[in-house]
Amino acid sequence: MIDIEGQPILTAAEMRAAEDAVIACGVSVETLMNRAGTAIAHVVRRLAGVNEVLILCGPGNNGGDGYVAARVLAEMGATVRVAALSKPKTAAAKSARAGWSGVVETLAEAKPAPIIVDALFGTGLTRPLDAEPVPTLSRSPADAGAQLSSKGYPDGLLCAPASAGEQTVVGRLHFLANAAQLRIAVDLPSGLGTDSGQALSKPPVFNLTLALGAVKPAHLLQPAARYCGHIRLLDIGVPTTSQAEVLKPPTLANPGPDAHKYTRGMLAVIAGIMSGASDLAALAAMRAGAGYVTLLGDTAGPPHALVRTPFSDHALANDRIGALVIGPGLGRDGIARSRLEAALTSNHPLIIDGDALRLLDPERIKALKVPVILTPHAGEFDALFGKSDADKITRAREAAVLTNAVVVFKGADTVIAAPDGRVRIAQGASDWLSTAGTGDVLAGAIGAMLAAGLDPLDAACAGVWLHGDAARRLGPAFIADDLAEALRSARGAL
Numbered sequence: 001m002i003d004i005e006g007q008p009i010l011t012a013a014e015m016r017a018a019e020d021a022v023i024a025c026g027v028s029v030e031t032l033m034n035r036a037g038t039a040i041a042h043v044v045r046r047l048a049g050v051n052e053v054l055i056l057c058g059p060g061n062n063g064g065d066g067y068v069a070a071r072v073l074a075e076m077g078a079t080v081r082v083a084a085l086s087k088p089k090t091a092a093a094k095s096a097r098a099g100w101s102g103v104v105e106t107l108a109e110a111k112p113a114p115i116i117v118d119a120l121f122g123t124g125l126t127r128p129l130d131a132e133p134v135p136t137l138s139r140s141p142a143d144a145g146a147q148l149s150s151k152g153y154p155d156g157l158l159c160a161p162a163s164a165g166e167q168t169v170v171g172r173l174h175f176l177a178n179a180a181q182l183r184i185a186v187d188l189p190s191g192l193g194t195d196s197g198q199a200l201s202k203p204p205v206f207n208l209t210l211a212l213g214a215v216k217p218a219h220l221l222q223p224a225a226r227y228c229g230h231i232r233l234l235d236i237g238v239p240t241t242s243q244a245e246v247l248k249p250p251t252l253a254n255p256g257p258d259a260h261k262y263t264r265g266m267l268a269v270i271a272g273i274m275s276g277a278s279d280l281a282a283l284a285a286m287r288a289g290a291g292y293v294t295l296l297g298d299t300a301g302p303p304h305a306l307v308r309t310p311f312s313d314h315a316l317a318n319d320r321i322g323a324l325v326i327g328p329g330l331g332r333d334g335i336a337r338s339r340l341e342a343a344l345t346s347n348h349p350l351i352i353d354g355d356a357l358r359l360l361d362p363e364r365i366k367a368l369k370v371p372v373i374l375t376p377h378a379g380e381f382d383a384l385f386g387k388s389d390a391d392k393i394t395r396a397r398e399a400a401v402l403t404n405a406v407v408v409f410k411g412a413d414t415v416i417a418a419p420d421g422r423v424r425i426a427q428g429a430s431d432w433l434s435t436a437g438t439g440d441v442l443a444g445a446i447g448a449m450l451a452a453g454l455d456p457l458d459a460a461c462a463g464v465w466l467h468g469d470a471a472r473r474l475g476p477a478f479i480a481d482d483l484a485e486a487l488r489s490a491r492g493a494l
């Protein structure tokens with residue numbers, strides 16, 4: 001199993017294209033499926049020990065992976081059962097099914113097991129499962145003692161029309177998952193939209209998801225990601241490349257003997273009507289490693305290392321400023337507008353956050369000749385770029401092209417997009433980040449990275465990484481002030 005940090009993220013179509021390229025070189029789908037199923041079996045075997053394993057197989061190649069895994073597990077001496085939603089539809093899945101010599105129970109009647117493996121649906125899911133009836137035996141009195149057909153199917157396995165009170169696929173999946181001690185999903189929990197990250201049908205929450213060949217957007221985008229549990233990549237010999245990658249720890253240089261406050265980067269933060277927010281951004285920048293932070297506005301108070309300066313065009317014109325943060329606590333009044341105008345014409349690299357985004361014309365950003373990083377949350381993004389049903393990756397990419405800026409589309413699934421199409425997506429942000437001021441802290445952390453001279457995408461990625469890692473280190477119930485302080489330990493861990 002491979003950790004997914006830094007790994008390429010492929011859509012369903014990109015994954016199929018990568019598979020097709022390998023198949024075109026003479027590697028059959030069956031071979032890929034055998035690699036996938038064998039890799040799954042080895043992981044399940046290690047985790048299951050002597051516990052019975054129930055593998056739920058769907059009609060496509062995800063199900064095919066399940067049949068191969070069952071066969072290999074049985075060959076390893078594991079106690080394994082298979083339950084099928086319906087007969088395999090693809091040639092590869094039929095071949096995999098033929099390789100399983102055991103009984104195939106029906107999903108409708110399978111009894112629970114301590115370990116459940118979901119191989120019902122993967123990247124081929126195209127519609128919600130909820131409406132799907134669970135095929136049941138056409139049990140009539142004559143069939144009550146139905147024998148197994150030559151194919152190992154219980155006689156009479158039909159897709160009987162769902163009737164009132166009959167179980168749905170999702171209902172059976174939840175029932176069997178709830179009864180299991182360990183829940184493992186093959187490629188994706190069944191019910192998730194691979195590219196959109198939407199839950200077409202709400203799956204159970206799994207302990208582990210084994211991504212086959214590549215990470216998919218649903219492993220990172222919400223709400224899908226919350227059903228995946230731990231995500232590990234299984235290499236099945238399909239080369240993959242993508243402009244989208246899972247965010248990984250940044251490589252940041254520590255100061256050397258020749259360092260001084262300006263070489264480490266001078267950041268200016270423009271204050272507004274809510275000085276606490278800009279204070280948080282300034283403190284965050286200092287804790288993230290900025291060499292010199294000046295807060296431009298009418299503020300007062302600790303820390304002493306923070307240089308508080310009245311806002312003026314002169315102060316803004318300091319050519320030692322490496323980057324400028326505007327937005328935290330700015331407000332939207334006339335003073336805010338005039339300070340935004342001054343920032344846009346300052347020729348400093350910019351991080352534009354919070355209220356400043358509400359005052360901004362995206363077209364204005366495109367015309368700037370300096371690096372710009374925008375850090376909208378969902379509401380600010382909609383206000384700036386309009387609402388859309390498109391997935392978060394597509395939206396962030398389009399916004400980056402429209403503004404020619406790096407866009408940090410914040411959320412429980414933060415997507416960072418550059419105008420050239422590169423995308424980085426952060427894993428598993430702490431839910432405790434849902435507290436006032438954490439956005440201000442992020443703006444300051446990114447500002448410190450930009451002021452230190454990182455290119456805008458790297459600066460945004462480093463800031464998002466430090467912000468997320470600081471939150472992880474803090475655990476529960478922290479406030480934004482704690483988060484700003486914790487950037488120090490996150491920075492020190494790199």
Ligand SMILES: NC(=O)C1=CN([C@@H]2O[C@H](COP(=O)(O)OP(=O)(O)OC[C@H]3O[C@@H](n4cnc5c(N)ncnc54)[C@H](O)[C@@H]3O)[C@@H](O)[C@H]2O)[C@H](O)CC1
Pocket residue numbers: 015019029032033036058059060061062063064065090120121122123124125126127128129132186187188212213214236238
């Ligand atoms: N990554 C790799 O290198 C490999 C991945 N493999 C596995 O193949 C699946 C994708 O298989 P596919 O046959 O395209 O689709 P699924 O098995 O996910 O879906 C089955 C099938 O079901 C139909 N369908 C779609 N939605 C529904 C629905 N709501 N209800 C009923 N039926 C539905 C649709 O026709 C689908 O085709 C991938 O996830 C991997 O697990 C292979 O092992 C090859 C190597």
Ligand SMILES: [K+]
Pocket residue numbers: 062118119120121122185186187188189190
């Ligand atoms: K699955």
